[in-house]
Amino acid sequence: MQGVVSFAVGDPAAANAPLLLPPPPPDPLSTPAPVDVALRWLTALSLVLAVGSLIFSLTVWRSELVPDADVYESLSDALRRLAFGAALAGIIVAGGTLLRASPTAESSLLFTITGSRIGLVLMARLLLAAALAGLLRTAGTARSRWALLVGLGGLLTISWLSHSAVPQTASTSIQSGIATAASIAFDFVHLVATAAWIGSLPALMLVLLALRKRGGKLHGALVTLLVARYSSLATAAIIALAATGTIAALRHIVGIGELWTTTYGRALSIKLLLFGALLLIGGYNRWWLKTESVTSSTLSRAGLRQLRVNVGLEVALSVVLLLAVGVLTASPPARDAAQTGSDFAETVAVRDVALSLQVARDDLAGDIFAVTARGLPTDVQPEVVIRASMPAHQMGEQELELREVEPGRWGARAPLLTMPGPWQVETIVRAIGMNDVRHTFIVDTTPTSAPSTAAFTLPVWALILVLAFLGVALCQLPLGNTWQHRFQLGSLVMLLGAFMAAVSPYYFTRATEPSNPLSATPEVLAAGQAVYQRSCVTCHGVGGKGDGPAAQSLPGLPADFTQPHFATHTDAEVYGWIKGGKPGTAMPAFGEQLSEEQIWQTITYIRQFYLDAQQAAR
Structure with missing residues (x-):
């Protein structure tokens, strides 16, 4: 025997709380006054x-x-x-x-x-x-x-x-x-x-x-x-x-x-x-x-x-x-x-009816479902039902009857969408004297990192290019120069802007990236050395020259911390490599093994290899 039983976990009083529907979905084709x-x-x-x-x-x-x-x-x-x-x-x-x-x-x-x-x-x-x-x-x-x-x-x-x-x-x-x-x-x-x-x-x-x-x-x-x-x-x-x-x-x-x-x-x-x-x-x-x-x-x-x-x-x-x-x-x-104030919102046209489904997740007593139907006959009293199922997990169909909360809007609260993944939510509007209005919405409850309607941010290089184009525009004004002079000046401005746009990501990243919050105190160096001996010495060696016991078996030699080339990399770059690994090399990620403070301690310690090598060369 197979089946699904849903339980609501949370404040019992929330189940009897007034049902507040999310704001109705805006009509993207509404006509301004x-x-x-x-x-x-x-x-x-x-x-x-x-x-x-x-x-x-x-x-x-x-x-x-x-x-x-x-x-x-x-x-x-x-x-x-x-x-x-x-x-x-x-x-x-x-x-x-x-x-x-x-x-x-x-x-x-x-x-x-x-x-x-x-x-x-x-x-x-x-x-x-x-x-x-x-x-x-x-x-x-x-x-x-x-x-x-x-x-x-x-x-x-x-x-x-x-x-x-x-x-x-x-x-x-x-x-x-x-x-x-x-x-x-x-x-x-x-x-x-x-x-x-x-x-x-x-x-x-x-x-x-x-x-x-x-x-x-x-x-x-x-x-x-x-x-x-x-x-x-x-x-x-x-x-x-x-x-x-x-x-x-x-x-x-x-x-x-x-x-x-x-x-x-x-x-x-x-x-x-x-x-x-x-x-x-x-x-x-x-x-x-x-x-x-x-x-x-x-x-x-x-x-x-x-x-x-x-x-x-x-x-x-x-x-x-x-x-x-x-x-x-x-x-x-x-x-x-496109922003609806709910976790899911979609509007479809079913014959002459605009049918909308909204789902507001993470309510204590379950998800809030709201259905809006525009274009229904005025002389009918519809009933609205939704049926939720997840075929991928062979979960049975669950039915929920919605009540009219506002004119033309129906809603209910229930813990239907209990698992992450794509759900099939069939929405049915039926009434005596009219054909059923139904549509199956695909509601994906998989957690996402950010909504698709996140605010647009203009990259620095694009901003420089826009300013360069505006500079070219100013060069074209009829202020006395010939068109050849205007073309030459505009070309020079565009080339300069393109060069600055090409190099700006590197320098902007350097100017805005985080710096090492720790100083090279004896306590920090000792803590960094302990992490290094435990996690890094096998490949990078005791002296940080990339000559550890496992170095020869790797597809590429580990980094030599005593060389000037390594000193050109910022602490933020090294932090990223330790935490997330370095693509294209054998350097693994230690983000799940080391805390943020331990990574900074390790960086502080390995910086001493280059300083010691420079002092020895003198």
């Missing part, structure tokens, strides 16, 4: 347009490039008005966002502003947008520069309230603060690069429309020069966007499948597709202008018309791209959507 999406979209659109127009005016539209002073002054004023209009729109949107942030209708605006960090940042955004509009009311290069600084401050408020501002997980609060600040900084650079590229497109379009009526060879040559300078600006922005965007994607997405299984991932996919389309159109414009310049010294009216059409298409795609950014920032990151 349209008002929130619209506010975020318009915020990005207005500030990116204002900052982009100023960047275009200060880097691309230069007085020394325009021989006609009237044309320069007229279009400079038009660009200023464009940025001014965007700033006014930013004031309205910032005010709407501040009102939207009120917790309840009864909450005062003053409480919203002073009662939270979000309110303070939103108020700062409103004041910065107002200051930006004030600076842009009248013309002037100096005022434009101050306006650019204020506009950059407005972009920084977006980063302060973005996903990147969520505190980073780290071993200490200082490291967490540094990691969070770096994440905000990269997000800010991403926004500035967005403004420099797509925020400058309407300014370029405005110049093209203004020069349409003027025509002439002079203005055709001016357009060619402006597009070339804008291409340098766009190249710098695209490099920065690629570097910082990759960091954000790695941080917020766990797996590639989340690009189409979560709202955040789908918005990111649309953004990437639009990004690629803009790259193709921009690349085509650059190639087409280069071809035109070879066949003709200036652009014809037809050529200018075609360029305006292409740039107009880029502007339209940019507006849609920023809408995707609005959805992206209003949705929880895919990495957060």
Whole structure:
């Protein structure tokens, strides 16, 4: 006769404790509120347009490039008005966002502003947008520069309230603060690069429309020069966007499948597709202008018309791209959507029903099982049953009936999953008047060292490469150098960054690895010698020269502690070899035989072999 009998071990009162289900699994495809999406979209659109127009005016539209002073002054004023209009729109949107942030209708605006960090940042955004509009009311290069600084401050408020501002997980609060600040900084650079590229497109379009009526060879040559300078600006922005965007994607997405299984991932996919389309159109414009310049010294009216059409298409795609950014920032990151607050959670579609199973382990009175069913008919009263079995161990099937704890959620507590390994948990939802909804979930209770949704940590070498890419981006700015000089400088920066990234893991490891906490006192040396005589002398010899009795029978000679080469290895490296063994050699692991203090004592003792050899050589 075979069977399984389960026993609950723990506090008997826990069996009668109220059943608290884990939080319901988030819907990864939930749609954010349209008002929130619209506010975020318009915020990005207005500030990116204002900052982009100023960047275009200060880097691309230069007085020394325009021989006609009237044309320069007229279009400079038009660009200023464009940025001014965007700033006014930013004031309205910032005010709407501040009102939207009120917790309840009864909450005062003053409480919203002073009662939270979000309110303070939103108020700062409103004041910065107002200051930006004030600076842009009248013309002037100096005022434009101050306006650019204020506009950059407005972009920084977006980063302060973005996903990147969520505190980073780290071993200490200082490291967490540094990691969070770096994440905000990269997000800010991403926004500035967005403004420099797509925020400058309407300014370029405005110049093209203004020069349409003027025509002439002079203005055709001016357009060619402006597009070339804008291409340098766009190249710098695209490099920065690629570097910082990759960091954000790695941080917020766990797996590639989340690009189409979560709202955040789908918005990111649309953004990437639009990004690629803009790259193709921009690349085509650059190639087409280069071809035109070879066949003709200036652009014809037809050529200018075609360029305006292409740039107009880029502007339209940019507006849609920023809408995707609005959805992206209003949705929880895919990495957060995967965190359910339980040890197991999975949602499947069974016909028209979204069926979810959650298991919270390690409860004193057993595991907590929670089932959520969305999409059931409203006129039924379902019953929910789960059946757990482990075929690998020929364990019988155990059935558990769940009760409705919350509307649409059923739960129960029972010690069903008593052994580690993969369990088959069949979940059945049945009711009179409908077909059964059932699915078999595979719940693996094997202990794991860390959840798959652990926070993403950027390696030091990758951080150096990202900074190198940003350096290359700065080298591409149209600040007077020829494209050959910019290419050479960018190549030098990239080579230097690649070299530093290659050598940084070694030096970073040396700087952060633990050091020997013990000093070479007589007591420590005596304890280390005792361990050495017991565990090491057979191979390494009495004098530490690698000439012990068993040395000749080994596939490779043991380490000679008297040689300078061994002295170059750090105490942390030697500690790792003693504790875990040295791969590729006959050195075994002593981690289960020696305590941490004994290992450090042994290291302190074997260091004396080299010191004694050096003194004897003198």
